Amino acid sequence: MAGRLYGVGVGPGDPDLLTLKAIGCLEAADVIAYPVKTPGEKGTALDIVRQRTDLSRKETVELVFGMNSETKARVCDYGNAAAKLSSILDGGKNVAVITLGDVSIYSTYMRLNAEMEARGYETTIIPGVPSFCSGAAEARMPLTIGEEGLAVVSMNGEPKEIRAAMDSFDNIVLMKAGRHMDLAVRLLDDAGLKKAATVISNIGMEGQYVGPIEEGRQYGYFTTVIVKKGRAD
Numbered sequence: 001m002a003g004r005l006y007g008v009g010v011g012p013g014d015p016d017l018l019t020l021k022a023i024g025c026l027e028a029a030d031v032i033a034y035p036v037k038t039p040g041e042k043g044t045a046l047d048i049v050r051q052r053t054d055l056s057r058k059e060t061v062e063l064v065f066g067m068n069s070e071t072k073a074r075v076c077d078y079g080n081a082a083a084k085l086s087s088i089l090d091g092g093k094n095v096a097v098i099t100l101g102d103v104s105i106y107s108t109y110m111r112l113n114a115e116m117e118a119r120g121y122e123t124t125i126i127p128g129v130p131s132f133c134s135g136a137a138e139a140r141m142p143l144t145i146g147e148e149g150l151a152v153v154s155m156n157g158e159p160k161e162i163r164a165a166m167d168s169f170d171n172i173v174l175m176k177a178g179r180h181m182d183l184a185v186r187l188l189d190d191a192g193l194k195k196a197a198t199v200i201s202n203i204g205m206e207g208q209y210v211g212p213i214e215e216g217r218q219y220g221y222f223t224t225v226i227v228k229k230g231r232a233d
């Protein structure tokens, strides 16, 4: 009988934010698979897991997702990952694929999950703490309160759609903001919302920053901006 595939959210960085369910699943899994951008890289999600799970006798397998925007390369990465997982599952082993934050938020895993279900494998998804929820806690601010709404957008998206979210929602989370801080500042300035922005960067990791946008500062990949209109003035 084929093994079961688990998609496990491991939270944004602090290993204490791993859920009991995630730890239980990781301890029981035969194989832990983790995403990397380049072969041989040490996975951030695996670093979190190794702080709370004994990996010494556990089989670990890397899945390479090159973050290539070209559709052909992306399809190839997913095909390779699906083939790798299929051969392990066909051997009757259960595999936990770990992913940073929550599985349902911009996670490469969900495409893989769809492919594996299409191939007939049984899957289970275990949620994790999303980075922006952890960042809001660090900033001690509500993401929403009363009847407010919340938009979660990617800074890789179309600028006019990001601006539309800024115009339409009380609260906006700008994900994948690290490389796009200049664009974020421009859109926020145009919308009169720069003072409403709080950067949450490397939450639960070395170099954590929570505070206003500091122009000229370099922000890394693990950077998100929370915009809260109540804080605009």
Ligand SMILES: C[S@@+](CC[C@H](N)C(=O)[O-])C[C@H]1O[C@@H](n2cnc3c(N)ncnc32)[C@H](O)[C@@H]1O
Pocket: 012, 013, 099, 100, 101, 102, 103, 104, 105, 106, 107, 108, 129, 130, 131, 132, 135, 174, 175, 176, 177, 178, 200, 201, 202, 203, 204, 205, 221, 222, 223, 224
């Ligand atoms: C591919 S998405 C993954 C999101 C993740 N599944 C989640 O639930 O937060 C990567 C983006 O998530 C955000 N992110 C992930 N970890 C973070 C952290 N520790 N601190 C701040 N932002 C983080 C950043 O915006 C980053 O560019």
